[in-house]
Amino acid sequence: MKNRIQIKISMAKVITFSRYFPKGHPKEGQPTFFVEAFLKGNRSKVVVPSLQNTFNYDELEIGFAKTHTIRAGKRFKTGDIFSPRVWSGKPYRSPQIVFAPDTLVKQVWDFSIFQDNLTGSTMFSIDGIGYDCDYRPGTHAHYLLFELSTNDGLKLDDFMSWFKYPQPFEGQIISWSGNEGY
Template sequence: MEKKDQIKVYVLMLSKEFPKEHPKAGEQTGFKEKLELALKAQQQLEDCPPASGMMKVHTIRTNLERWSRIIQKVQEGKAVISVRQWNGRPYEKGNVQVELFRLGKDDGIGMQALSVMEYTDSEDGVERAVYCIDGKPMPMLTMKQIAENDGLAVEDWKEWFTGMSFVESLPIIHFTKFRY
C-alpha cells in the first residue's frame, strides 16, 4: 500500500474524569462504559435509541470546520477516529493515551451542527431557547435529551459547557447511527 493510500487516524479524546472547573472535578465520567454500551446497543438494534444518560451516543466539540473535514474523510473511507483516554492525568510526564475504540465509516460515525436560537417570548416576556440541528430549529429537542445523549445528567452538562458560546454552531460527533 502506498503512503498516500493509507488510512489516516484522527484522535478524539474522551475525559476519564470531570475537569477541574466542574463541581464534580476528579470524579469518573463513565464515558468509556457509556460509549461501549451505545456501540453494543447499536449492534443489537438497527436504530440505536439513547437511554437516559446511560449511553454516550455523541460528543460535542468546538471547531465545526475541522470536524466537518475529518468526518467527511471518515465517511469516504479515507480515515478513522481513534477514541482515546489518558491512562492517568492528561499530559502528565510519562502518561500515555489508551485507545478505547477505532471507528470508521461502517460504524455510523457522523456529524450534525448544534446551535441555539435564543429569543424573548413576546407573550410572556420569558427568555427561551430553541436548539437547532444543521440550522433547522427543533422545538421538541430538549437540553435534557442532548445532555443524556452526551452521557451526562443535565446539571453536569450545563456545568461542563459553562462559558461555552453557542452563537457559532458546534459539531455533534455521533459515535453511532443515531441522528436528531
C-alpha cells in the first residue's frame, strides 16, 4: 500500500477595496485612500509597481491605518486568507488589481445596524451586543462607532454615510490586525 500525502490547498477569498467614495455618498468620486491606509495598517509592500508612487503615507488625508473592513454577509472566519484587490477602472466592469500579498484574517465579529422594535431607535450590534446608534460625543456608543470608523479607514460621518445610516445592514467586521478592539 502506497503512502498518500493529502495537501489541502485553499484559495484566498477576494476582498475588493474602493478607491473612490461610491455614488450617493456625500464625497462621491473623491479618493478613499483605502489602499494606502490598508498598506499602512498591514505594513505591506505594494505588489503592483504602478500603484507604488500614487501616495505618500505622510500626506494621507485620513492619517490613520485601515485595520479592518466591514462586509455584508457572513462568509469569513478567523484563519481565512484573503487577496486584497482594487478595480483597475469602473467597479465590476474592469479587471481587478492585487495590490498586496494574501492576508490572514485574524478576527471576525458579526455587525449589524437595525431598528429596535420596542423603542423605534436605530441600533448597531457587534457580536450580538446591541448599542443605541447615539453618536453624541462622550457616550459609549460614540466611542465604539468612532473606533469602528477609524479602523475602517473613515471619518465617523463618512462611515455613517457609507452604511447609509439608518438603513438596516447585516455583515461582519473582518480584521487582519489582531488588535483586541474592533
